[in-house]
Ligand code: NAP
Protein backbone atom coordinates (compact mmCIF):
# COMPACT_ATOMS: atom_id res chain seq x y z
CA UNK A 171 0.00 0.00 0.00
CA UNK A 172 1.00 3.62 -0.49
CA UNK A 173 2.23 5.59 2.53
CA UNK A 174 3.64 9.10 3.05
CA UNK A 175 6.60 9.25 5.40
CA UNK A 176 9.62 11.28 6.32
CA UNK A 177 13.05 9.73 6.79
CA UNK A 178 14.97 10.48 9.98
CA UNK A 179 17.66 12.29 8.00
CA UNK A 180 15.18 13.74 5.48
CA UNK A 181 13.48 17.11 5.36
CA UNK A 182 10.53 16.41 3.05
CA UNK A 183 7.68 13.91 2.88
CA UNK A 184 8.12 10.97 0.47
CA UNK A 185 5.75 8.40 -1.01
CA UNK A 186 6.66 4.77 -0.24
CA UNK A 187 5.22 1.27 -0.51
CA UNK A 188 4.55 -0.66 2.68
CA UNK A 189 2.76 -3.94 3.38
CA UNK A 190 -0.91 -3.62 4.30
CA UNK A 191 -1.17 -4.12 8.11
CA UNK A 192 -2.98 -7.14 9.62
CA UNK A 193 -5.26 -6.40 12.61
CA UNK A 194 -4.35 -8.25 15.81
CA UNK A 195 -6.89 -9.26 18.46
CA UNK A 196 -8.94 -6.23 19.55
CA UNK A 197 -7.91 -4.21 16.51
CA UNK A 198 -9.90 -3.19 13.43
CA UNK A 199 -8.48 -2.64 9.94
CA UNK A 200 -9.35 0.84 8.67
CA UNK A 201 -9.28 2.02 5.05
CA UNK A 202 -8.04 5.61 5.13
CA UNK A 203 -10.17 8.30 3.50
CA UNK A 204 -8.51 11.64 4.27
CA UNK A 205 -5.66 12.82 6.51
CA UNK A 206 -5.17 16.50 7.43
CA UNK A 207 -1.90 18.40 7.67
CA UNK A 208 -1.11 20.88 10.45
CA UNK A 209 1.76 22.93 11.89
CA UNK A 210 2.94 19.90 13.89
CA UNK A 211 3.44 17.87 10.69
CA UNK A 212 5.71 20.63 9.41
CA UNK A 213 7.63 20.54 12.70
CA UNK A 214 8.00 16.73 12.44
CA UNK A 215 9.20 17.00 8.82
CA UNK A 216 11.74 19.68 9.84
CA UNK A 217 13.00 17.40 12.64
CA UNK A 218 11.97 19.98 15.28
CA UNK A 219 9.42 17.78 17.07
CA UNK A 220 8.69 14.07 17.57
CA UNK A 221 10.76 11.16 16.28
CA UNK A 222 10.76 7.89 14.30
CA UNK A 223 9.64 4.56 15.80
CA UNK A 224 12.47 2.73 17.60
CA UNK A 225 14.71 0.78 15.22
CA UNK A 226 13.24 2.44 12.09
CA UNK A 227 14.67 5.08 9.79
CA UNK A 228 11.34 6.76 8.90
CA UNK A 229 7.95 7.64 10.35
CA UNK A 230 4.68 7.49 8.43
CA UNK A 231 3.14 10.95 8.85
CA UNK A 232 -0.41 11.96 9.73
CA UNK A 233 -2.37 12.24 12.97
CA UNK A 234 -5.63 13.83 11.72
CA UNK A 235 -7.42 10.98 9.95
CA UNK A 236 -10.85 9.78 9.01
CA UNK A 237 -11.34 6.26 7.69
CA UNK A 238 -13.87 3.52 7.14
CA UNK A 239 -13.87 0.14 8.87
CA UNK A 240 -12.76 -2.44 6.29
CA UNK A 241 -12.40 -5.40 8.66
CA UNK A 242 -13.91 -5.08 12.15
CA UNK A 243 -12.04 -8.27 13.13
CA UNK A 244 -13.21 -9.01 16.69
CA UNK A 245 -14.20 -5.41 17.57
CA UNK A 246 -17.78 -4.09 18.01
CA UNK A 247 -17.52 -2.09 14.75
CA UNK A 248 -19.22 -3.04 11.49
CA UNK A 249 -17.88 -2.92 7.97
CA UNK A 250 -18.51 0.59 6.60
CA UNK A 251 -18.49 2.44 9.95
CA UNK A 252 -16.81 5.84 9.75
CA UNK A 253 -14.17 6.38 12.44
CA UNK A 254 -11.55 8.90 13.56
CA UNK A 255 -8.54 7.50 15.46
CA UNK A 256 -7.14 9.17 18.57
CA UNK A 257 -3.41 9.94 18.51
CA UNK A 258 -1.68 8.59 21.62
CA UNK A 259 -0.82 4.93 22.27
CA UNK A 260 0.88 3.34 25.29
CA UNK A 261 4.54 2.58 24.48
CA UNK A 262 5.08 -0.69 26.40
CA UNK A 263 1.67 -2.07 27.30
CA UNK A 264 -0.93 -0.06 29.20
CA UNK A 265 -0.02 2.42 31.94
CA UNK A 266 -2.17 4.24 34.48
CA UNK A 267 -2.84 7.26 32.24
CA UNK A 268 -4.29 5.08 29.49
CA UNK A 269 -6.11 2.91 32.04
CA UNK A 270 -7.84 6.06 33.37
CA UNK A 271 -8.77 7.13 29.83
CA UNK A 272 -6.48 10.18 30.15
CA UNK A 273 -3.61 9.51 27.71
CA UNK A 274 -3.46 13.25 27.01
CA UNK A 275 -2.25 13.77 30.59
CA UNK A 276 0.62 11.27 30.31
CA UNK A 277 4.14 12.72 30.64
CA UNK A 278 6.89 12.19 28.04
CA UNK A 279 8.02 8.57 27.86
CA UNK A 280 4.58 7.23 28.81
CA UNK A 281 3.03 7.65 25.35
CA UNK A 282 3.71 7.44 21.66
CA UNK A 283 1.89 9.71 19.24
CA UNK A 284 0.93 8.21 15.91
CA UNK A 285 2.55 10.13 13.07
CA UNK A 286 4.48 12.36 15.49
CA UNK A 287 6.47 10.55 18.15
CA UNK A 288 7.60 6.90 18.12
CA UNK A 289 4.71 5.35 16.18
CA UNK A 290 3.66 5.39 12.53
CA UNK A 291 0.80 7.69 11.59
CA UNK A 292 -2.28 7.37 9.42
CA UNK A 293 -1.01 8.61 6.04
CA UNK A 294 -1.28 5.21 4.39
CA UNK A 295 -4.04 3.45 2.49
CA UNK A 296 -4.83 1.29 5.53
CA UNK A 297 -4.06 1.36 9.25
CA UNK A 298 -5.00 -0.77 12.22
CA UNK A 299 -6.07 0.42 15.66
CA UNK A 300 -7.49 -1.03 18.86
CA UNK A 301 -11.23 -0.32 18.97
CA UNK A 302 -10.89 1.78 22.14
CA UNK A 303 -8.98 4.44 20.15
CA UNK A 304 -11.53 4.70 17.33
CA UNK A 305 -14.24 7.38 17.64
CA UNK A 306 -17.44 6.84 15.59
CA UNK A 307 -18.28 9.70 13.23
CA UNK A 308 -21.63 10.42 11.52
CA UNK A 309 -22.01 10.17 7.74
CA UNK A 310 -22.37 14.00 7.45
CA UNK A 311 -18.73 14.42 8.49
CA UNK A 312 -17.30 12.00 5.92
CA UNK A 313 -15.56 14.80 4.00
CA UNK A 314 -14.51 16.97 6.94
CA UNK A 315 -13.82 14.27 9.55
CA UNK A 316 -10.10 15.03 9.41
CA UNK A 317 -10.98 18.21 11.34
CA UNK A 318 -12.16 16.18 14.35
CA UNK A 319 -8.64 15.70 15.78
CA UNK A 320 -7.64 19.40 15.65
CA UNK A 321 -11.08 20.38 16.97
CA UNK A 322 -10.54 17.94 19.86
CA UNK A 323 -7.34 19.83 20.73
CA UNK A 324 -9.40 23.02 21.06
CA UNK A 325 -12.09 21.24 23.09
CA UNK A 326 -9.56 19.99 25.65
CA UNK A 327 -7.76 23.31 26.01
CA UNK A 328 -11.04 25.21 26.43
CA UNK A 329 -12.33 22.68 28.97
CA UNK A 330 -9.18 22.80 31.09
CA UNK A 331 -8.90 26.58 30.98
CA UNK A 332 -12.55 27.17 31.82
CA UNK A 333 -12.18 24.61 34.65
CA UNK A 334 -9.39 26.77 36.10
CA UNK A 335 -12.05 29.45 36.64
CA UNK A 336 -14.63 27.09 38.18
CA UNK A 337 -13.99 28.08 41.81
CA UNK A 338 -15.76 31.46 41.45
CA UNK A 339 -18.49 33.21 39.48
CA UNK A 340 -16.98 33.75 36.02
CA UNK A 341 -19.03 35.03 33.12
CA UNK A 342 -16.62 35.42 30.22
CA UNK A 343 -17.74 37.56 27.30
CA UNK A 344 -14.65 38.21 25.18
CA UNK A 345 -11.94 35.99 23.73
CA UNK A 346 -8.88 36.44 21.56
CA UNK A 347 -7.32 33.66 19.53
CA UNK A 348 -3.62 34.24 18.83
CA UNK A 349 -2.82 32.70 15.45
CA UNK A 350 -4.74 32.48 12.19
CA UNK A 351 -3.48 29.00 11.30
CA UNK A 352 -5.84 26.06 11.04
CA UNK A 353 -5.95 25.43 14.81
CA UNK A 354 -6.61 29.09 15.59
CA UNK A 355 -9.37 29.46 12.99
CA UNK A 356 -11.12 26.23 14.00
CA UNK A 357 -11.02 27.32 17.64
CA UNK A 358 -12.37 30.78 16.78
CA UNK A 359 -15.45 29.10 15.32
CA UNK A 360 -15.91 26.75 18.29
CA UNK A 361 -15.67 29.70 20.72
CA UNK A 362 -18.68 31.30 19.04
CA UNK A 363 -20.95 29.16 21.25
CA UNK A 364 -19.60 30.81 24.41
CA UNK A 365 -18.22 34.28 23.70
CA UNK A 366 -20.12 37.37 22.59
CA UNK A 367 -17.03 39.09 21.23
CA UNK A 368 -14.16 37.29 19.49
CA UNK A 369 -10.85 38.54 18.08
CA UNK A 370 -8.18 36.70 16.11
CA UNK A 371 -4.58 37.89 15.84
CA UNK A 372 -2.30 37.26 12.86
CA UNK A 373 0.61 39.03 11.17
CA UNK A 374 -0.72 39.30 7.64
CA UNK A 375 -1.88 42.34 5.71
CA UNK A 376 -5.10 42.47 3.72
CA UNK A 377 -6.16 40.96 1.40
CA UNK A 378 -5.75 37.56 2.97
CA UNK A 379 -8.06 34.53 2.96
CA UNK A 380 -7.72 33.96 6.71
CA UNK A 381 -8.93 37.51 7.42
CA UNK A 382 -11.99 36.83 5.23
CA UNK A 383 -12.66 33.67 7.23
CA UNK A 384 -12.28 35.54 10.56
CA UNK A 385 -14.70 38.27 9.48
CA UNK A 386 -17.20 35.77 8.06
CA UNK A 387 -17.57 34.53 11.65
CA UNK A 388 -18.33 38.03 12.90
CA UNK A 389 -14.95 38.18 14.66
CA UNK A 390 -12.43 41.06 14.54
CA UNK A 391 -8.99 40.65 12.95
CA UNK A 392 -6.00 42.08 14.84
CA UNK A 393 -2.75 42.58 12.92
CA UNK A 394 0.16 41.96 15.31
CA UNK A 395 2.35 44.32 13.25
CA UNK A 396 0.02 47.14 14.28
CA UNK A 397 -1.18 45.93 17.69
CA UNK A 398 1.13 43.74 19.76
CA UNK A 399 -0.56 41.25 22.09
CA UNK A 400 0.16 43.44 25.13
CA UNK A 401 -1.54 46.37 23.34
CA UNK A 402 -4.86 44.58 22.84
CA UNK A 403 -6.55 46.14 25.95
CA UNK A 404 -5.70 49.68 24.81
CA UNK A 405 -6.64 49.16 21.16
CA UNK A 406 -9.66 46.85 21.69
CA UNK A 407 -10.47 45.55 25.18
CA UNK A 408 -8.93 43.41 27.90
CA UNK A 409 -10.28 39.92 27.19
CA UNK A 410 -11.54 37.18 29.49
CA UNK A 411 -10.01 34.33 27.54
CA UNK A 412 -6.91 33.89 25.35
CA UNK A 413 -6.20 30.88 23.14
CA UNK A 414 -2.56 30.95 22.01
CA UNK A 415 -2.01 29.04 18.77
CA UNK A 416 0.95 30.82 17.18
CA UNK A 417 3.85 28.92 18.74
CA UNK A 418 5.46 32.39 19.04
CA UNK A 419 6.95 32.04 22.54
CA UNK A 420 6.73 35.74 23.61
CA UNK A 421 2.94 35.49 23.21
CA UNK A 422 2.79 33.09 26.17
CA UNK A 423 3.87 35.98 28.40
CA UNK A 424 2.48 39.01 26.55
CA UNK A 425 -0.99 37.48 26.79
CA UNK A 426 -0.99 38.04 30.56
CA UNK A 427 -1.32 41.75 29.78
CA UNK A 428 -4.11 41.12 27.26
CA UNK A 429 -6.24 39.37 29.91
CA UNK A 430 -8.91 41.15 31.94
CA UNK A 431 -8.81 40.62 35.72
CA UNK A 432 -9.75 36.99 36.57
CA UNK A 433 -9.10 35.95 32.96
CA UNK A 434 -7.37 32.81 31.77
CA UNK A 435 -5.17 31.88 28.82
CA UNK A 436 -4.71 28.50 27.16
CA UNK A 437 -1.23 27.96 25.70
CA UNK A 438 -1.05 25.52 22.78
CA UNK A 439 2.04 26.44 20.73
CA UNK A 440 5.09 24.18 20.76
CA UNK A 441 8.09 26.48 20.14
CA UNK A 442 11.74 25.46 20.13
CA UNK A 443 14.15 26.82 22.75
CA UNK A 444 14.09 30.60 22.60
CA UNK A 445 15.73 33.11 24.96
CA UNK A 446 14.26 36.62 25.14
CA UNK A 447 13.72 39.38 27.66
CA UNK A 448 10.48 39.94 29.57
CA UNK A 449 9.62 42.00 32.64
CA UNK A 450 9.05 38.92 34.79
CA UNK A 451 8.28 40.90 37.91
CA UNK A 452 5.52 42.86 36.23
CA UNK A 453 3.93 39.76 34.72
CA UNK A 454 4.23 37.76 37.94
CA UNK A 455 2.56 40.61 39.85
CA UNK A 456 -0.16 40.88 37.22
CA UNK A 457 -0.96 37.16 37.48
CA UNK A 458 -1.20 37.34 41.26
CA UNK A 459 -2.96 40.66 41.84
CA UNK A 460 -5.59 39.99 39.16
CA UNK A 461 -6.15 36.28 39.74
CA UNK A 462 -5.12 35.37 36.20
CA UNK A 463 -4.30 31.84 34.99
CA UNK A 464 -2.07 30.38 32.29
CA UNK A 465 -2.97 26.82 31.32
CA UNK A 466 -0.77 24.69 29.06
CA UNK A 467 -2.62 22.03 27.09
CA UNK A 468 -1.50 19.24 24.79
CA UNK A 469 -3.23 16.43 22.94
CA UNK A 470 -6.81 15.34 23.77
CA UNK A 471 -8.80 12.40 25.11
CA UNK A 472 -11.65 10.29 23.73
CA UNK A 473 -14.31 12.57 25.28
CA UNK A 474 -12.74 15.59 23.58
CA UNK A 475 -12.99 13.80 20.23
CA UNK A 476 -16.68 13.16 20.92
CA UNK A 477 -17.18 16.83 21.85
CA UNK A 478 -15.36 17.79 18.63
CA UNK A 479 -17.72 15.64 16.55
CA UNK A 480 -20.65 17.50 18.13
CA UNK A 481 -19.10 20.94 17.64
CA UNK A 482 -18.21 20.27 14.00
CA UNK A 483 -21.71 18.99 13.32
CA UNK A 484 -23.10 22.30 14.68
CA UNK A 485 -20.72 24.70 12.88
CA UNK A 486 -21.82 26.27 9.59
CA UNK A 487 -20.75 23.94 6.76
CA UNK A 488 -19.77 26.92 4.57
CA UNK A 489 -17.30 28.11 7.18
CA UNK A 490 -15.61 24.71 7.39
CA UNK A 491 -15.49 24.46 3.59
CA UNK A 492 -13.72 27.85 3.49
CA UNK A 493 -11.11 26.58 5.97
CA UNK A 494 -10.20 23.65 3.71
CA UNK A 495 -8.21 25.17 0.89
CA UNK A 496 -7.10 21.90 -0.73
CA UNK A 497 -7.68 18.13 -0.66
CA UNK A 498 -5.19 16.29 -2.86
CA UNK A 499 -5.06 12.69 -4.11
CA UNK A 500 -2.14 10.70 -2.76
CA UNK A 501 -0.31 11.00 -6.10
CA UNK A 502 -0.26 14.81 -5.60
CA UNK A 503 0.53 14.69 -1.89
CA UNK A 504 3.28 17.36 -2.13
CA UNK A 505 0.60 20.01 -2.71
CA UNK A 506 -0.91 19.23 0.72
CA UNK A 507 2.39 20.14 2.38
CA UNK A 508 2.72 23.56 0.77
CA UNK A 509 2.52 26.08 3.60
CA UNK A 510 2.01 29.58 2.20
CA UNK A 511 -0.40 32.50 2.54
CA UNK A 512 -2.93 30.88 0.20
CA UNK A 513 -3.33 27.67 2.23
CA UNK A 514 -5.31 27.33 5.43
CA UNK A 515 -6.13 23.63 5.92
CA UNK A 516 -5.11 20.88 3.52
CA UNK A 517 -5.53 17.12 3.44
CA UNK A 518 -4.37 14.09 1.48
CA UNK A 519 -7.11 11.85 0.11
CA UNK A 520 -6.31 8.12 0.08
CA UNK A 521 -9.74 6.85 -0.95
CA UNK A 522 -13.42 7.67 -1.29
CA UNK A 523 -16.31 6.54 0.87
CA UNK A 524 -18.63 4.17 -0.97
CA UNK A 525 -22.30 4.06 0.05
CA UNK A 526 -23.26 0.51 0.99
P1 NAP B 1 0.19 27.05 11.88
O1 NAP B 1 -0.71 26.73 10.73
O2 NAP B 1 1.64 27.18 11.67
O3 NAP B 1 -0.41 28.38 12.53
C1 NAP B 1 0.32 29.31 13.28
C2 NAP B 1 -0.21 30.67 12.92
O4 NAP B 1 0.31 31.64 13.81
C3 NAP B 1 0.18 31.07 11.51
O5 NAP B 1 -0.98 31.46 10.81
C4 NAP B 1 1.15 32.22 11.71
O6 NAP B 1 1.04 33.23 10.73
C5 NAP B 1 0.69 32.77 13.04
N1 NAP B 1 1.77 33.47 13.73
C6 NAP B 1 3.00 33.00 14.02
N2 NAP B 1 3.72 33.96 14.66
C7 NAP B 1 2.94 35.04 14.76
C8 NAP B 1 3.11 36.35 15.27
N3 NAP B 1 4.27 36.73 15.82
N4 NAP B 1 2.08 37.22 15.20
C9 NAP B 1 0.92 36.85 14.63
N5 NAP B 1 0.68 35.63 14.10
C10 NAP B 1 1.70 34.73 14.16
O7 NAP B 1 -0.01 25.96 13.00
P2 NAP B 1 -1.34 25.28 13.58
O8 NAP B 1 -1.46 23.91 13.05
O9 NAP B 1 -2.50 26.20 13.47
O10 NAP B 1 -0.88 25.14 15.11
C11 NAP B 1 -0.62 26.30 15.88
C12 NAP B 1 0.41 25.98 16.97
O11 NAP B 1 -0.16 25.06 17.88
C13 NAP B 1 1.73 25.33 16.49
O12 NAP B 1 2.78 25.78 17.30
C14 NAP B 1 1.48 23.84 16.73
O13 NAP B 1 2.67 23.13 16.98
C15 NAP B 1 0.65 23.89 17.98
N6 NAP B 1 -0.25 22.77 18.18
C16 NAP B 1 -0.33 22.31 19.45
C17 NAP B 1 -1.21 21.30 19.76
C18 NAP B 1 -1.30 20.88 21.19
O14 NAP B 1 -1.85 19.78 21.44
N7 NAP B 1 -0.81 21.67 22.14
C19 NAP B 1 -2.00 20.73 18.76
C20 NAP B 1 -1.92 21.23 17.46
C21 NAP B 1 -1.03 22.27 17.18
P3 NAP B 1 1.63 33.07 9.20
O15 NAP B 1 0.85 31.91 8.60
O16 NAP B 1 1.29 34.36 8.57
O17 NAP B 1 3.07 32.75 9.34
Ligand code: BGC
Nearest residue numbers: 210257283286323468469470
Ligand atom coordinates in the same frame (compact mmCIF):
# COMPACT_ATOMS: atom_id res chain seq x y z
C1 BGC C 1 -1.41 16.97 17.81
C2 BGC C 1 -1.55 16.43 19.21
C3 BGC C 1 -0.18 16.21 19.79
C4 BGC C 1 0.62 17.49 19.74
C5 BGC C 1 2.02 17.36 20.30
C6 BGC C 1 -0.56 18.19 17.84
O1 BGC C 1 -0.47 18.68 16.53
O2 BGC C 1 -2.66 17.33 17.25
O3 BGC C 1 -2.31 15.24 19.16
O4 BGC C 1 -0.28 15.75 21.13
O5 BGC C 1 0.71 17.93 18.39
O6 BGC C 1 2.80 16.43 19.60
Ligand code: ZN
Nearest residue numbers: 208210233320
Ligand atom coordinates in the same frame (compact mmCIF):
# COMPACT_ATOMS: atom_id res chain seq x y z
ZN1 ZN D 1 -2.12 18.30 15.27
